Amino acid sequence: MRRSRAGLAAVLPLLWLSVFFALPFLLVAKLSLSDTVLAIPPYAPRLDWSQGLAGLRAFLDGLDGETYARLTRDRLYLDAYLSSLRLAALGSGMLLMIGYPIAYGISRCPVAIRQALVMAVILPFWTSFLIRIYAWIAILKPAGVLNTALHTLGLPPVDILNTETAVLLGLVYAYLPFMVLPLYAVLDRQDESLIEAAQDLGATPLAAFWRVTFPLSIPGAAAGVLLCFIPMAGEFVIPDLLGGSETLMLGRVIWTEFFANRDWPAASAVAIVLLATLIIPILLFERQQAKVMS
Amino acid sequence: MRRGPSAFNIASIALGLTFLYAPIVILVAYSFNASRLVTVWGGFSTRWYAALFKDSQMLDAIWVTLRVGVVSATFATVLGTLAAVALARGGFRGRTLFAGGIYATLVMPEVILGLALLLLFVGAGLPRGFWTVTLSHTTLTLAYATVIIQARLGSVDRSLAEAAQDLGCPPWKAFVLVTLPMIAPAVAAAWMLAFTLSLDDLVIASFTSGPGATTLPMRIYSQVRLGVSPEINAVSTLLIGLVATGVIGAYLFLQRRARVADSGAA
Numbered sequence: 207m208r209r210s211r212a213g214l215a216a217v218l219p220l221l222w223l224s225v226f227f228a229l230p231f232l233l234v235a236k237l238s239l240s241d242t243v244l245a246i247p248p249y250a251p252r253l254d255w256s257q258g259l260a261g262l263r264a265f266l267d268g269l270d271g272e273t274y275a276r277l278t279r280d281r282l283y284l285d286a287y288l289s290s291l292r293l294a295a296l297g298s299g300m301l302l303m304i305g306y307p308i309a310y311g312i313s314r315c316p317v318a319i320r321q322a323l324v325m326a327v328i329l330p331f332w333t334s335f336l337i338r339i340y341a342w343i344a345i346l347k348p349a350g351v352l353n354t355a356l357h358t359l360g361l362p363p364v365d366i367l368n369t370e371t372a373v374l375l376g377l378v379y380a381y382l383p384f385m386v387l388p389l390y391a392v393l394d395r396q397d398e399s400l401i402e403a404a405q406d407l408g409a410t411p412l413a414a415f416w417r418v419t420f421p422l423s424i425p426g427a428a429a430g431v432l433l434c435f436i437p438m439a440g441e442f443v444i445p446d447l448l449g450g451s452e453t454l455m456l457g458r459v460i461w462t463e464f465f466a467n468r469d470w471p472a473a474s475a476v477a478i479v480l481l482a483t484l485i486i487p488i489l490l491f492e493r494q495q496a497k498v499m500s
Numbered sequence: 501m502r503r504g505p506s507a508f509n510i511a512s513i514a515l516g517l518t519f520l521y522a523p524i525v526i527l528v529a530y531s532f533n534a535s536r537l538v539t540v541w542g543g544f545s546t547r548w549y550a551a552l553f554k555d556s557q558m559l560d561a562i563w564v565t566l567r568v569g570v571v572s573a574t575f576a577t578v579l580g581t582l583a584a585v586a587l588a589r590g591g592f593r594g595r596t597l598f599a600g601g602i603y604a605t606l607v608m609p610e611v612i613l614g615l616a617l618l619l620l621f622v623g624a625g626l627p628r629g630f631w632t633v634t635l636s637h638t639t640l641t642l643a644y645a646t647v648i649i650q651a652r653l654g655s656v657d658r659s660l661a662e663a664a665q666d667l668g669c670p671p672w673k674a675f676v677l678v679t680l681p682m683i684a685p686a687v688a689a690a691w692m693l694a695f696t697l698s699l700d701d702l703v704i705a706s707f708t709s710g711p712g713a714t715t716l717p718m719r720i721y722s723q724v725r726l727g728v729s730p731e732i733n734a735v736s737t738l739l740i741g742l743v744a745t746g747v748i749g750a751y752l753f754l755q756r757r758a759r760v761a762d763s764g765a766a
Contacts, residue, residue: 215582215583215585215586215589216586216587216595216598218579219580219582219583219598219642219646220594220598220601222638222639222642223598223601223602223605223639223642225620226620226636226638226639227604227605227613227616228601229620230613230616230619230620231616233616233620233623234612237619247622304516304519307508307512307516308513308516310509310512311510311513311516312513314504314505314506314509315504315505315509315513316504321755323513325751326517326520327516327517327520329744329747329748330520330521330524332693332696332743332744332747333524333740333744334699334700334717334736334740334743335700335702336700336702336717336721336724337527337736337739338523338524340527340728340732340736341524341526342523343724344526344527344530344728345526347728351526379520379523382519382520386516432607433607436607436608436609437607437608437609440609440611441609442609442611442703443702443703456611457609457610457611460611460612460615461611464615465706473615474615474619477611477615477616480609480612481612484609488603488604488607488608491603492599492600492603492604495599496596496603
């Protein structure tokens with residue numbers, strides 16, 4: 207009885223996800239096996255239903271792995287792939303180191319202000335991502351706010367806009383709320399009496415932290431890392447606005463192939479490669495979410 | 501009994517919040533700068549706001565963005581409520597796959613989702629414009645709406661709706677009359693989050709939009725590529741003000757409601 211009703215509520219969202227999420231990915235996969243042609247839309251083969259089965263056969267014959275072969279021949283793609291993963295990994299590590307003390311600090315505060323602090327961490331996430339990254343351009347540019355401040359203090363200027371450092375800074379800045387929240391969630395739930403017990407047994411506060419608090423917070427850290435790593439690896443806006451031409455990331459390559467080069471099959475093949483790389487973290491993330499939600 | 505925060509805890513929070521807010525504060529401050537140069541303070545002025553309201557392309561983009569946001573957030577909230585109900589009740593075949601689909605959209609890089617949706621619209625022969633962006637934003641925000649509403653549904657007492665049904669109320673009516681009022685704050689929060697995410701999205705809109713449907717982030721992006729301009733600071737400030745007012749207002753409202761509910765229960 208209840209089973210069937212739950213299923214009924216799922217029909218519409220399920221249909222939506224099939225049409226607007228699952229089906230489009232099949233199309234990306236198909237297109238990655240197609241070739242570029244000068245036409246609108248700029249790819250071939252196209253399935254011709256009017257030819258019936260012969261049309262389908264001709265269509266299937268036209269698909270090949272040529273685009274993928276092309277990706278392996280050009281160093282650019284490999285470089286972009288490696289630097290995407292490297293920057294996402296570096297960013298996740300830095301986020302963990304910066305986010306942990308913040309989340310831990312909030313969990314130590316009195317209940318009354320804890321809520322307001324959590325709200326203060328989430329609020330920037332609600333304001334435009336693009337605008338917050340744009341704000342950094344004005345800060346980091348050669349005659350920008352940062353260098354003006356450094357000059358006033360008598361310090362030498364730094365020139366980091368359009369470098370990988372700026373991209374990392376942008377990644378850490380934009381994804382910090384996503385790291386703090388899951389960490390705070392586990393730290394806040396922690397049973398204080400465990401720490402007291404450890405200290406009663408003679409552990410120093412630092413030892414109690416390393417041997418009780420920290421190990422218990424690892425699920426939150428894992429959730430935060432996954433939540434940040436996956437979208438960071440495919441990030442477009444941050445490397446595009448803060449990185450120079452040498453900072454290649456896959457999200458940016460997909461964008462360029464699509465908009466500048468009008469090479470839809472290459473954009474699709476890069477998307478498939480990125481997706482194949484991220485599928486393991488995505489599955490891990492889903493398993494964890496399913497556990498939290500149930 | 502919780503120990504209070506140490507000096508180190510307070511310093512971490514203070515530094516963290518400074519890092520999060522300083523760029524926003526700087527951006528807002530320079531939107532009132534009379535000088536065109538971003539780093540030279542030329543006195544207080546609202547000239548960039550005046551320029552903004554004369555910029556018809558920018559105003560068009562704002563109008564498109566608001567329409568896309570309202571329609572897609574409404575779609576996403578309705579679908580998200582249904583999905584959350586299905587996930588919370590659970591136990592139907594394909595639930596794992598369904599939940600998987602929801603969480604996958606949550607973390608999917610936007611470039612991939614944008615490209616995938618565009619290929620769908622091209623394949624279906626749909627002309628790109630307002631509706632393709634709206635459908636895409638619904639897909640993007642659906643998962644967020646689901647997660648928020650599902651979290652609230654988990655803490656709602658299900659026996660009330662069951663009691664209504666035992667008394668002869670049809671399931672859909674029990675949902676509308678009993679469950680929905682209880683999860684209303686979460687539904688409102690889901691709508692707001694979906695709306696702000698739609699307002700904010702550059703990548704998916706760029707892929708799926710067509711002529712005449714340039715959204716505000718697309719417009720901002722094309723200007724930012726040409727360099728920092730105070731007019732962008734002005735439009736950004738308005739956007740930040742709008743969202744901050746909405747979010748803080750909703751937060752205070754919910755807090756008061758929660759307090760009223762608490763004192764009512766006591």
